[in-house]
Amino acid sequence: MNSTFAIETVALRKHYDGVEAVRGLDLQVPAGSIFGFLGRNGAGKTTTLKVLLGMARPTSGTAQVLGLAADSPAASVEIRRRTGFVSDEKDLFDNMPVGELIRFTSPFFPRWRRDLEEKYLRKFELPLEREVKALSRGMRTKLALLLALCRGGELLILDEPTAGLDPAMTEEVLQTLVSHVAAEGATVFFSSHQLAEVDQIADHLAIIDRGRAVVAGSLDDLRDRYRRIQLVFDGDAPDAPFSSPGVVTVKRKGRVLTVLSSAGADALVAEARRLNPVSVDVTPVPLKDIFLETVVAED
């Protein structure tokens, strides 16, 4: 385990009542990064976050958060003291007024940021006297975010922070996160199935499918590495196997053979030329296609 990672899991597994929610997950979240944790519904994102925060115990493997073992009850308390968390349901105490919930939460965190509390109360225009259950979904998300950001933690773990929000509210939440990280230098680990928002704010990502990371790395590196190579032939495209490293998918359709590579295009293009194509076209791959093709490839 390496302390340059805010989160590190090795061969993490979690079974629930016969269901294998996480199956050997290897994950490294660099300290100071904004890390998007992408996956379809039921891919194992929420279960992973629960394991990281000590809400569920791993079946096997290891998970370290801020250098502490997540499966140790004592270390888990310390992890939560240094981590801000927003759950997917924006789970709060419904019967408490907003102001009371803030007063309730702050004493648990020695590094509670009163200045940020005032700043975000003004920015989000939260009604202090209104009960949480009477808040709109957007207001509820803002309150959950305020309670997470003001903890003064080194790490923010956010489970689908923008789920159910309209585009304007989504943009506000994302901008708040980006400016918070710029000002405070915290690590943000957020799960999502919204590719656009990961593309917009993340600098690292992992795509999880059926409990395993199928893609992981920095976004710049992924953009450099992933290439689509389109080969056009005179007749029907040959059913040729490729031996170059990094072949994710190969699709044949009439005269066209399309290969998705996760290891650049050079070796693959050299190999493809031996098949005598009429034309070779190499294009970068948008994040959406990386996600769809790797997840579909798993199917």
Next chain:
Amino acid sequence: MLWYKTWLETRSRFLIGLVVLMFSAGSTVWIYPQLSQLLPALPEVELNGPIGRQVRESLELSRTYEGYVWLQWFVNNMPKTWALFAILLGAGGLLSQSTRGGAMFTLSLPVSRERLLDVRAGAVLAELLVLAIVPSLLVVLLSPAVGQSYSLGDALVYSLCMFIAGTVLFSLTFLLSTVFTDLWRPPLIVVAVATCVSFMEQAVQGLSRYSLFGVMSAESYFRDGAVPWAGLAITASSSLAMLYLARINVARHDF
């Protein structure tokens, strides 16, 4: 702050219980003068069988104020009402929050699950102690208003016996609330258990002194002046064991 949170979650049940018990205590004292006027006018009727014996004994006990208060308040009204609120206050907690909301936020706080449970148990036990003692003190305070007096010491002994023994019902509900995720199954199961225990005590002659409700009403103290130490020790140990099991259950639970 966790104490405050538990108070917020349980205060309505506690306050309703306090009002009901205070009203019941006041009524028990208030109707004594009318009852004492009626008693001499009742004809002597030969009552046989277990029910007849109970009616005869109730009438005999009601001829003295001490006997009347013990029977009506410390045997009938108070333990049953208090037990109901002990069961209701034992319900809830982290598992039911996980289905109703709030559990994820609670679990994201830097507090161990054991501490969450300890605080909840401690706060509710404090509320139950108030529910056991305050209404009985009202009986002592109101007695002079009907021309009677009742010993403060006796009232405290009966109340504490009821609290210590009756905590078994709270602890069982508390334990079941760490097994079932819904709010209502644990209290319904414990109400059913308590009802069965109560029927059994009435059906089996001589059992009442040593049974749960017998210890709760401190029958041996009323009849012989002996505090039911053994019964209190057994019920207190059972309660502690159940609270400990509840801790283990919650520590192992995956949310």
